[in-house]
Amino acid sequence: NAGVTQTPKFRVLKTGQSMTLLCAQDMNHEYMYWYRQDPGMGLRLIHYSVGEGTTAKGEVPDGYNVSRLKKQNFLLGLESAAPSQTSVYFCASSFGAYTEAFFGQGTRLTVV
Amino acid sequence: SQKIEQNSEALNIQEGKTATLTCNYTNYSPAYLQWYRQDPGRGPVFLLLIRENEKEKRKERLKVTFDTTLKQSLFHITASQPADSATYLCAPYNNAGNMLTFGGGTRLMVKP
Numbered sequence: 446n447a448g449v450t451q452t453p454k455f456r457v458l459k460t461g462q463s464m465t466l467l468c469a470q471d472m473n474h475e476y477m478y479w480y481r482q483d484p485g486m487g488l489r490l491i492h493y494s495v496g497e498g499t500t501a502k503g504e505v506p507d508g509y510n511v512s513r514l515k516k517q518n519f520l521l522g523l524e525s526a527a528p529s530q531t532s533v534y535f536c537a538s539s540f541g542a543y544t545e546a547f548f549g550q551g552t553r554l555t556v557v
Numbered sequence: 558s559q560k561i562e563q564n565s566e567a568l569n570i571q572e573g574k575t576a577t578l579t580c581n582y583t584n585y586s587p588a589y590l591q592w593y594r595q596d597p598g599r600g601p602v603f604l605l606l607i608r609e610n611e612k613e614k615r616k617e618r619l620k621v622t623f624d625t626t627l628k629q630s631l632f633h634i635t636a637s638q639p640a641d642s643a644t645y646l647c648a649p650y651n652n653a654g655n656m657l658t659f660g661g662g663t664r665l666m667v668k669p
Binding site: 449476478480485486487488489490493495501503504535537539542543544545546547548549550551 | 563565588589591593598599600601602603606646650655656657658659660661662
């Protein structure tokens with residue numbers, strides 16, 4: 446049972462480039478989340494989804510887009526990367542609103 | 558605006574003592590609150606969940622309290638061990654938007 450898997454684990458982008466981070470879960474969870482974590486800032490919610498085909502904005506959604514075309518996958522897109530988006534990105538999933546969240550191992554993104 | 562506050566300064570304690578971490582929240586009333594542990598370079602791992610109608614919850618050496626009047630949760634680790642050294646994150650559930658949002662975390666260092 447793999448749990449939550451994030452791809453890639455590391456990436457370096459140039460300013461203005463685009464990329465997509467993939468999150469896959471094999472637990473049949475309804476809820477999925479994307480967070481970013483910066484030193485001293487804790488986890489900040491970017492976007493989340495409460496089911497296949499649905500997405501919603503979190504605390505810091507600007508500069509990011511998401512899609513949940515399949516229940517097991519949640520994609521995070523950066524259309525035009527900026528140095529301010531240098532961060533560690535975590536994906537998480539949960540069965541429902543009031544249940545524990547399972548996290549991926551993180552993606553370290555550097556924008557130069 | 559809604560705010561979650563954890564002591565950003567590291568908590569240093571001696572092995573065998575009880576560690577107490579604080580989580581305060583303002584401007585909302587979560588139905589439940591979760592605590593997670595995060596080790597360097599890893600994603601957070603769920604520890605405990607406490608509901609608004611529960612004053613206290615225990616799991617082995619861990620104890621969580623939830624005071625909805627004070628808008629505060631306390632997280633206790635009794636008989637602490639060096640292996641308990643990590644960052645601990647609280648997550649009061651944001652009912653309004655189905656969002657799982659986190660405090661900045663408190664780093665605990667247990668010295669032998």
